[in-house]
Amino acid sequence: MAETITLSVARYRPEIEPEPAFQDYRVPYRKDWVVLDALNYIKDNLDGSLSFRWSCRMGVCGSCGMMVNGTPKLTCAAFLSDYLPGPIRVEPLQYFPVVRDLVVDISDFLRKLHKVKPWIEREEEKPLAEGEYRQTPEQLDRYKQFSMCINCLLCYAACPIYGLEGSFVGPAAIALAQRYNLDSRDQGSRDRMETLSEQGGMWECTFVGECTKVCPKKVDPAGAIQQYKVATATQWFKSLLMPWGSK
Amino acid sequence: MRKGITPLLWALFSAGGTVAALFYPIHLFLTGVAFPLGWVNPPRHETVLHWLRQPLFKIYFFVLISLPLFHWAHRFRYTLYDGLQIKHLTVLIVVLCYGSALLGTCLAAYTLWSIH
Amino acid sequence: MTGQNRHTPYHPRWYRRRVSVWWWLQSWPYAKFVLRELTSLFVAYYALVTLWKLRALAAGPQAYAGFLERMRSPLLIVLNSVALIFVLFHSITWFNLAPKAMVVRLAGRRLPDWAVQSANYLAWAIVSGVIVWVLRRG
Known part of the structure; x- marks a missing residue:
């Protein structure tokens, strides 16, 4: 069986939750994956309703910033291997109003x-x-x-x-x-x-x-x-x- | 062009911080630990008095007290804002912090002036 | 077309979290920041001790001896030792952060941080040495 790692992702859907709550997802662990890859895996395979911003995947566009284990990070540069064995807590950037899930209003x-x-x-x-x-x-x-x-x-x-x-x-x-x-x-x-x-x-x-x-x-x-x-x-x-x- | 005295208060904070960083550890170590524990003999009264009759030493001690007090006033003001989230009491805090520093400064000046 | 595709009604309900009063316990760097800021209390404390000492000096030999005697109380020695640790913390953080505020340029290039820091530490050593020297000379 392939290795997996758990992502604890903050969900906030204003029409469902009155305030953010965590939802756990198990994703395949791969050495060359970053948190953004894991989020995209969730979006593609586990839960299409998860909302987050991203674009370039290479630390240039500046749109994939989130709190990873409580620290602000570009998720495209935060390797899963640095957070072993997990779970990894992913939250929207703090101090900003949350629009939905991991999306903040800037x-x-x-x-x-x-x-x-x-x-x-x-x-x-x-x-x-x-x-x-x-x-x-x-x-x-x-x-x-x-x-x-x-x-x-x-x-x-x-x-x-x-x-x-x-x-x-x-x-x-x-x-x-x-x-x-x-x-x-x-x-x-x-x-x-x-x-x-x-x-x-x-x-x-x-x-x-x-x-x-x-x-x-x-x-x-x-x-x-x-x-x-x-x-x-x-x-x-x-x-x-x-x-x-x-x- | 500049409105307000914040730049002045910040400059006093910085100058005081530098004075405290450079001069305080050794002074505090000597006066607060080494003299009381008998590791080093404290200077005798007439020696210190002899120093304090010289203007250079007067200025030195004036700066040594006044600037760090303003350093404290500015830094502590913001500690109260950030740490306790009591920014709404800003007038009271400002008066108490900078007022105390000013009082200490005047007292230091008066004391040094009276030594001759 | 009729009411089938419901979209989130405008305007969205943003979620805002209030910053806790205990925010500075949230992480070690924040706690360190608050400790650094609290060094100011001990700086003010020593300023007052110096003022006290000066007033004792001005009041005469007896008052000065009284001051030295008071400083020998165990309680004050403990307090002074704690104050010394905080004041040292102030010095170290102050010198380490100095190059961020003071940009020194030499021959068109910015001096590296370590150079500015070293200069600060050197000045610290010299100042401390001179104070001890003046004291020993009497």
Whole structure:
């Protein structure tokens, strides 16, 4: 008989359960399978009603994030062999409202992401004739790490502050703000600093540091937020000492 | 441009944290453990007083007390928010935390000033 | 077409879980975080002890001797030892996290974390050494 492993999957069907409950599934154990493979096996062979998000299966799209044994993981990169002998607890990303089974509603994040203007802001665009905005490898190096974010939201599910303080903009969005602040082509940093100095901004963060640990792309949002605080405090003292400076 | 004093409070928190991290373990070990247990002889009264008459030492002890108090105030404020989920008491917490730190700072300044 | 295919009526009933007051017991990293934050209590404690010591010094030799005598009480030695452990925990976590906040760039490259951490630990050793030296010199 082939080896099997049990997956304890959180089910929430609003028309059936008033709140999430676990359902166990026995799936074949294969060394090269990840949790996402097991979920797809369930969906295809055991229970077609199970709902979850996934797309690329290779750690790029950022849609298959779930809590695996209580830790936020990309299920496409969580090997069954790391959870022997099981059972493996699979739950939707914590701190997000659950829409159904393993599917969470991320519109709160999208709204907050938009608030920090994660794009290149220019006071004035260069005329096309002047060519592209050039950047040296060193200038690229300053923000490259923060540009690797795939919006998988594992960092939000790792951040107790996001769970406790609903207004908190959160790790990824602040890291992405920092990504554009550090971009030599961008001129929107003052604007973003204004936004993120408000309630729900960078000062909510108490540097738990778990966001950085769970990030599958080594973005280091915790570092980004602390660096942002340093920059904002420096700016504060500068404007105190030189109030005649710009703005 | 900056509204509010959060950046200042955070800067005090950071500076105080650094002072505490660098200076506190050795001081606490000496004053709290090594002197009482007789491992090291505590400095005599006139020696310390001689130090404390010098402005450099006055500043040193002022910083040694004041900044870590502000470090505590800021950090503990957020510990109360996160750990006990009592953010609705924010005004009370802010007054108590930073107020105590300010009080300690004034007391330290007064004490150091009165030594001559 | 008539009422056969029932779909979930809009708007879906999202399930939201409230964060427990005990969230920091949920995992070891969270507990460690709260312990790290609680070191601030012991930092404040030692700040107050220093203040107390200064006031005793200012009040004269007798008050200073009284302070030293009070510090010899077993209860305070235990409390101070616990405080020392927490303050050490503060120092270690503080230095280890320092490179996250302080980005040092040299010759266009970011200094690796271990370099910033080492510099912090070195400063710690020097500071402690100087304090002991000043004390021994009298």
